[in-house]
Amino acid sequence: MVQIGNFFFKYRNFLFIFLYLALFIPSAPVFSEADFGSDYYRYPLIIGLAVTVLGQLIRGATIALAYIVRGGKDKKVYANTLVTEGIFAHCRNPLYVGNILMLVGVGILVNSQLYLLVFIPLFLFIYQAIVLAEEHFLRNKFGVEFDAYAKRVHRWLINPLGLGKTIAGMHFSWKRWLMREYNTQVVWLLCIVVILVFKYTHWQWGDATRNTWFIIAVLVLACYYGAIRYLKKSGKWEKV
Known part of the structure; x- marks a missing residue:
């Protein structure tokens, strides 16, 4: 998985181009008039916009509070410091969580079964591989410091406890x-x-x-x- 993650890390920007284009592949709907009535389109509209905007807000809060240098070095995983403050004190990969929610949200908005059942699971697999590759690098570089961080902060789930205090205590x-x-x-x-x-x-x-x-x-x-x-x-x- 680490080797797979290193490969996709190198080409991850192209991944988003592919995923945005995939939104417009014809697909059966998630919400249909037969199941939800003539106003069925309101469901993907409201739910999709809510989910995708939440993803952008998570990314925004993460970047505005404690920015982590992205992009790696020479298209390889790299970090010069271990960032553990801000939203990173509540989740190890908040930027990736934001990306996932943004893409799930537009998948709901476009009302595509194909996107949500095929492309999102594929995206999650790739992201998991990338994260494992990043963690392999961080563990080798920062050792027990990263191990301690990984024990107290979840890889994907954002811990809401103390989140308000974190945001209030930092410059946005x-x-x-x-x-x-x-x-x-x-x-x-x-x-x-x-x-x-x-x-x-x-x-x-x-x-x-x-x-x-x-x-x-x-x-x-x-x-x-x-x-x-x-x-x-x-x-x-x-x-x-």
Whole structure:
């Protein structure tokens, strides 16, 4: 599993491109009119948005409180310090938990059995392999320090006990959240926009109206991306 994890760690960014594209493969629905009535689409809409937004909020809180350097080194697992504060004091992999919830949420939103029953389990297997590879590295580098951390903090489940105290006792850097996360946010939001505009035909939009709203949303996201990127690259925001 460690070797599998090292392989997928190297190419994990391509994994997300594949998973977002897989959302639009035709599939039987999870919620259907036959089972849930004419308003069946409200179930994937509400549940899907709630789950996927929760995932982004978990990622945001993790990054804003105690950022961990991502990306490895030379496309290999790497860490120069063992981060155990912030959300990492309640879960060893909160960023990955956020990713999982974001993808499960859009899978529910797009109402795809195929995505939730095939692609999500595949994604979980790959993530488990990546985490085992990372833990193998951390255990070799930090030894008993990592072992002690692993004993008190769960790999996947976020322990809510004391979470409010942790958040209140640390500086919440929303600038770091935006600067480190804007790429992920824009891709994620664009995916949601495409699903809502082109999959939710129950709203009886005309083609012209649908296309207009899509263009407006894309322009807003492009402006957001451009503004954050400019502030980051120009140094207008202080380094965080």
